[in-house]
Amino acid sequence: MKDEPLNKTLIVIAGPTASGKTAAAIQLAQYYNTVIVSADSRQFFREMSIGTAKPTETELAAAPHYFINSHSITEPFSVGDFERQCMQLLHELFKKHDIVILVGGSGLYIKAITEGFDELPTADPDIRDRLNTELAANGIATLQERLKQVDPAYYAEVDINNPQRVIRALEVYEATGNPISSYRKSTVNKRPFNIIKFGLDMPREKLYDRINQRVDIMVKDGLVEEVAALTPYRSYNALNTVGYSELFNYFDGKTDVSTAIAAIKQNTRRFAKRQLTWFRKDKEIIWMDAMDEKLVDNMIADIDKLII
Structure with missing residues (x-):
């Protein structure tokens, strides 16, 4: 039909x-x-x-x-x-x-x-807290560079000046070992x-x-x-x-x-x-x-x- x-x-x-x-x-x-x-x-x-x-x-x-x-x-x-x-x-x-x-x-x-x-993995509060602490201490540049290394596809598309997006992507990677782009x-x-x-x-x-x-x-x-x-x-x-x-x-x-x-x-x-x-x-x-x-x-x- x-x-x-x-x-x-x-x-x-x-x-x-x-x-x-x-x-x-x-x-x-x-x-x-x-x-x-x-x-x-x-x-x-x-x-x-x-x-x-x-x-x-x-x-x-x-x-x-x-x-x-x-x-x-x-x-x-x-x-x-x-x-x-x-x-x-x-x-x-x-x-x-x-x-x-x-x-x-x-x-x-x-x-x-x-x-x-696709449904993304549930956030891990410990990982998020650690990444936010790193952001506060060192700024976003270090996190941006890490994202570029672990998920270049997402890095090329996301607003890398948005700390929430960068941290969420790194959080997914650290929690699962898979880049956030793989969940598309x-x-x-x-x-x-x-x-x-x-x-x-x-x-x-x-x-x-x-x-x-x-x-x-x-x-x-x-x-x-x-x-x-x-x-x-x-x-x-x-x-x-x-x-x-x-x-x-x-x-x-x-x-x-x-x-x-x-x-x-x-x-x-x-x-x-x-x-x-x-x-x-x-x-x-x-x-x-x-x-x-x-x-x-x-x-x-x-x-x-x-x-x-």
């Missing part, structure tokens, strides 16, 4: 930070009269707004959004939690919509929804909907200019003050991220504010490069010119041809 045809479609809009994903997603959502689900691992958190480049109030009002301001930094929230909660949400959304849009730059979170994961599925979970993936790209120099300008706007909008207010919560994993870590160094007296802002720009550019490395390995992604004035029209034409 043949599988039943799928009559629901998830449109994925992926790409590096500052590539225009939000604007494209809103236009598509308005055209198809549907909703947007965020797969940005930093925009979940209510307390982090300026430094995560969340959609503005105007943008949020232009189309219904989910997984924006949905959790607190004080709540543990893993990619596995996201997969479970988002799949439940999609089940409900597809009762009302034939098309739903998933948008974000977090490749691991998009993979969780489009493919799923060789076959994907079958999803009860069609999936069409778009990737937004632009010339590297233009992308870097946009990133630099975005950081300047964040600072003007109060990024330094936002991070200052979050200093009491800096031990939470959600805040171990670009845009926040650099300013914590400033508040610790390790650098001046202009140097911290320059570091945010540099680390964001590096992060964008890693995002592109991740997404370019996905052969299902249809790459689009983010600078094309007819970008959304071209996406709609492709969607209408591909929808079953």
